[in-house]
Amino acid sequence: MSTLHLYDSLTGELRPFEPIHAPHVGMYVCGPTVYSDVHLGNTRTFLSFDLLFRYLTHLGYKVRYVRNITDAGHLESDADSGEDKIAKKARLEQLEPMEIVQRYTVGFRAVMQAYNALPPSIEPTATGHIVEQIELIKKLLADGFAYEANGSVYFSIETYLKTYPYGELSGRSIEDLEAGTRDLDGQQDKRHPLDFALWKKASTEHIMRWPSPWSEGFPGWHLECSAMSTKYLGAEFDIHGGGMDLKFPHHECEIAQNKGATGHGGARFWLHANMLTLNGKRMAKSTGNTLDPRDLLAGNSPHLTKAYSPGAVRFFIHQAHYRSVLDFSDSALQAAEKGYYRLLSSLDVLRQRPKGGPAHGSWSVPEWNGRCSEAMNQDLNSPVLIAQLFDAAKAVAADQNDPAVLGSDGAATLLQLMETWMFDVLGLAPEPHSASGKYQKALDAAMSVVLDLRRKARESKDWSTSDALRDALAQGGIVVKDGAEGSSYRVE
RNA sequence: GGUCUCGUGGCCGAGAGGUUAGGCAAGGCUCUGCAAAAGCUUGUACAGCGGUUCGAAUCCGCUCGAGACCUCCA
Known part of the structure; x- marks a missing residue:
């Protein structure tokens, strides 16, 4: 397989990736909800897509990478009494909602920078796109995919089902979904339990609110991604990414909104990064089972015996495939760190290699590079890429005793390629352990x-x-x- | 309860119907005043039980175990 293949959650298969408008690639990734600090699990997801962004760029694509900031807050429930999470926190902390949003947005960006994630091309906020979201609701209402009830607007699954299937992404049938529906308060406005909110009328205590044709309120929790992906990437674009936990209902609803409004589901490839677990359980702020990515760098956590460098953490993360659950542990991180430092010192050896040997050695650098590409082309198999890097390190060691292994040109090429894979593609920043x-x-x-x-x-x-x-x-x-x-x- | 995923050597983690993944740890060796570091090297693993097959860790069934989603969540 010589070209990039990606696993598409929608079809459930590995498919060759071909951009709609090569060399341009449109990629949308669901960003963080900025009502609390991001944890290491969030970080893993964004680093997974950073890897994709880096690899696509490495392949020569011109990527427009859009990652939103969810600052309008999600509903706690579909109930009328439900409140915006951001608004709730604001009262608890006596802060303006936008003050909270600002603080955690800045924190999020700092974490991303610390872990050497490239900034997206566009980082749009939900609150900055209220107008677009209202327009999208109008379109859905006009086409009959939505209905108004008491100042709120809901997406009608029953209407949608007359034209399109629902549940394709998560592989669920309507019957299964209905069976799993729970009784929640405030369902009386909905015509069908699976209907979801496009616009919610704000209760009196709800702080974040905007005027709309239906009520003073706020957008439903799936709407922003449809509005912003369409605005910046078009009704049809290449890749949509997000955490596995967003597959249902978030992405399912997003697809329904997209199809209802434009006739297209949005992305041609839906990619989902798997969870990072801590003590075998998913990281979640609500349960306290979390690790702050900054504490990891400082060594401040009962889960840690020491501080780690961002590169070591990234190395640990990319040593597992992005679609696999990865369990975090201090010992696993230590093992990754040791291996990572070994690779770095291999680079040092290569840099200091005296000129010697034939131009080209017995160990084929181009073939090795081909194996690296092959690994990444297989749905970003970074663990295999890393295994290749260790193979290269072995060759570097052998070359020290016998410069005919790499040869002078071979060694120079290998150094450049190893740096490319490690730093440009895997995003492993060179260690800053040298002082200023x-x-x-x-x-x-x-x-x-x-x-x-x-x-x-x-x-x-x-x-x-x-x-x-x-x-x-x-x-x-x-x-x-x-x-x-x-x-x-x-x-x- | 429903839907789905996973269960790989001491640990982490790829792969996948027949050919060494890799890392860490451990043993051996080289080097060495000792140690560290570094290098070389060894280990034959795929939850259990059946089935399909010339052949299964890889396919099918069942059992056990774990996790995710079904509700905001990367």
Whole structure:
């Protein structure tokens, strides 16, 4: 398989990816709801789609990547007494709703930046697209897919079913869905239990509200994505992504809204990133089973024994396939970190490789690169890509003893390709564990004095002195490595 | 209760009807004053029970276990 294939949740199969308007690719990803801090589970999803964005870009596509910010708040329930989550939190904390939205939006972006996720091309907010959402409701009403009841507007599943199937994405039948319907308050306005809100009339205590032809209220929870994806990517676009938990009902409703309004379901590929679990259970703010991505970098969590670098965390995440459930544990992260650092040092070896050997070695760099592409073309199989990187590291080690393995050109090409895969595609930022310039310089100078002292002690077989120096440095987090060409050090 | 997914060696995690995934850990070896680091190397795993097949971890059925969704949720 030499071209990119992606797993489409809608058809349930791996399909060759061909953009509608090559070389342009339109990609929409459901972003965060900014009423609380994002947790590591959220982060995994966005990093999964960052990987896709990076790989598509790597393949030469011009990608318009739209990821929304849900700042209008979702309903807690379909009940009239239900309130906007953002509004509720606002009262609890005595803050303006938009103040909360601002705080967590900024926090979200900081996390994304810390983990080296590229910013999307457009990051539209729901509150910034109330007009578009109202227009979309008008269209659905005009076409008969929606009805008004007491100032609220609902999408009619029964009407929709006359033209289109419902439940395709999640593979559910209407009967199953009806069987699973729960009795919720405020259903009396709905004609059918599966109908969902497009517009909700705001109760008196509801803070976030906008005028509309039907009532002063707020948009339903699926509407923004339909409105904004259509606005920026068109009625038909290439890829729609989101967390697995959004498959139903969110994406199902989105498709229904899209088809009702435009005749098209929206994206041709629906991609879903799987959950990150903690202690075998899904991360969720509500249960307290969460990990803050910033605590991970600081080492501040009862779940952690130490702090980790963003690169190590990303490496851990991409060592599992995005469609698999990944269970987080400190030990799993430590294992990933060790492997990651080994790859980084392999790059260092390659950078410092003396010119030598034939131009092209016995180990074929182009073939290796082909295997890397092959892995990513198989629905972004980053675990296999990483396995290939370790294969390359093995070749680099062999090349140290025999420069005919890589050859001079081969080594140069391999270095460039490894950096491309690791940094450009996998987004593993080069480790910043070197201090800023002047401190690094000072440390190097101090260390060369210390290592020189130790060298002299060793030469005179004064092992107690040399070992004492080594132990003392280790106490400060400096590991001394004795090699054939003298000693070097590394800060842990 | 309904729908669905998953169960891989000590741990994490790919793959997938017949050919070594990979990482971490562990054992052995090389190097070494010792250690660390690094390199080389070893391990034959696919929940259980049946079935299909020349052949199944990979397909089918059942059992057990775990998880997701059905309600805001990445």
